[in-house]
Amino acid sequence: MPHSEIYVVTGGLGFIGKHFVRRCLEDGHFVKNIDSISYAADRVVNDEFSSYKNYRFYQSDIVTMEFLPECDVIVNFAAESHVDNAITKARNFCTTNFLGVQTLLELARGKQVSERPLFIQISTDEVYGDITDGAHLESDMLVPSNPYSATKAAADMLVKSWGRTYDLRWNIIRPANNYGLHQYPEKLIPKSIWRMKRGLPATLHGDGSYIRSWLHAEDTVDAILTVIAKGERNMIYNVGSRVERQNIDVVRAIAALVGVPDDDAFVTIADRSGQDVRYSLDDSRIRALGWSQKRDFDEELGRIVRELDVTRFA
Ligand SMILES: NC(=O)c1ccc[n+]([C@@H]2O[C@H](COP(=O)([O-])OP(=O)(O)OC[C@H]3O[C@@H](n4cnc5c(N)ncnc54)[C@H](O)[C@@H]3O)[C@@H](O)[C@H]2O)c1
Numbered sequence: 001m002p003h004s005e006i007y008v009v010t011g012g013l014g015f016i017g018k019h020f021v022r023r024c025l026e027d028g029h030f031v032k033n034i035d036s037i038s039y040a041a042d043r044v045v046n047d048e049f050s051s052y053k054n055y056r057f058y059q060s061d062i063v064t065m066e067f068l069p070e071c072d073v074i075v076n077f078a079a080e081s082h083v084d085n086a087i088t089k090a091r092n093f094c095t096t097n098f099l100g101v102q103t104l105l106e107l108a109r110g111k112q113v114s115e116r117p118l119f120i121q122i123s124t125d126e127v128y129g130d131i132t133d134g135a136h137l138e139s140d141m142l143v144p145s146n147p148y149s150a151t152k153a154a155a156d157m158l159v160k161s162w163g164r165t166y167d168l169r170w171n172i173i174r175p176a177n178n179y180g181l182h183q184y185p186e187k188l189i190p191k192s193i194w195r196m197k198r199g200l201p202a203t204l205h206g207d208g209s210y211i212r213s214w215l216h217a218e219d220t221v222d223a224i225l226t227v228i229a230k231g232e233r234n235m236i237y238n239v240g241s242r243v244e245r246q247n248i249d250v251v252r253a254i255a256a257l258v259g260v261p262d263d264d265a266f267v268t269i270a271d272r273s274g275q276d277v278r279y280s281l282d283d284s285r286i287r288a289l290g291w292s293q294k295r296d297f298d299e300e301l302g303r304i305v306r307e308l309d310v311t312r313f314a
Helices: 015-024 044-047 083-088 089-108 147-166 188-197 219-228 248-259 297-307
Strands: 008-009 030-035 055-059 071-075 120-121 170-174 177-180 202-205 211-216 235-240 244-246 266-269
Touching: 008 248, 015 030, 015 044, 015 170, 015 219, 015 297, 030 044, 044 055, 083 089, 083 147, 089 120, 089 147, 120 147, 147 170, 170 188, 170 219, 177 219, 177 297, 188 297, 202 248, 211 219, 211 248, 211 297, 219 235, 244 248, 244 266, 248 266, 248 297
Parallel strands: 008 030, 008 071, 030 055, 071 120, 120 170, 170 235, 177 211, 202 266
Antiparallel strands: 211 244
16 A cells, blocks of 8 residues: 555544554544544544644544545544443444444445445454453454443444445454553543542452453554555454453552552442453464564553543543
8 A cells, every 4th residue: 555545534532543543644644533522532632633734623423424535544443432331321332333333334335436445443352252261263253241342243243244245345453452641531541540649549340350451552553554554355353462460450550650558549349230251362363464562561551650641531
């Protein structure tokens, strides 16, 4: 592919999307960012991006969008992404995560064949459900455990079927749990830091023994760009992590970095209904393209604790 491309990014004010947009702008690509500016959007970062000549912002909802700007690649990050919300407000998840993807697929396939973009759907490791031993392959059955992962799995099915029925080129990317600077403080790491910096204990579901694999958002960006540049089309790529931690250990590490004594670090709260015990991905397929996880979890956690601006989403 040529060096400079036109990307439509949806959900580009969200946590992973903004890391992707920044990298593309720095690399000289033209980025058209479409975001509805939900509660999870980072408005501050839109000001930063607006100083780039190769950036356009469109406030729009992917569910009701009627026009897809010209582009070589569309990368869909837009989603309702927090499992706790999915349990209480599942409808929003069905609307954005499923119908929103259908709208985007229709708009993409509605273009002349020569102008149809490559469709990149950002999925999640959660579509496979949990796994106590071993790791999920891309060919494994999807067994989602909650309304969030169910809508993401359903969206993956839409993408595959639009590819086959309408000849649309696609890739589905399934990353592990992402972390990094300036994530909305509803997810474990930013929420725990946010609470501890305000003198409050972190909250842990159950006994804190659930295991998650942690992948830095910049490693995810590397993976997406690798798939765009070198991936086989109409293929799914897992993006895993070698860093597996129990939630309680993550919270203890944050407490040590913030300077909170272990005894005051957390309180346990009622378990999340449908909670997944552990996720794990076999990512040999994307490693064969040359991608690898580069960021060090403990080093980056320290940086996030130091640099997190707790007023950013206030
Ligand atoms: N964060 C993770 O750990 C993780 C891991 C694996 C996969 N994913 C997937 O990656 C993608 C991005 O996740 P994230 O953590 O950056 O999410 P996020 O919640 O931080 O951001 C989502 C963004 O999408 C926008 N948005 C929401 N609904 C919209 C709509 N209807 N129309 C237009 N924009 C809308 C929001 O305003 C926000 O800017 C999601 O699809 C998610 O399922 C996330």
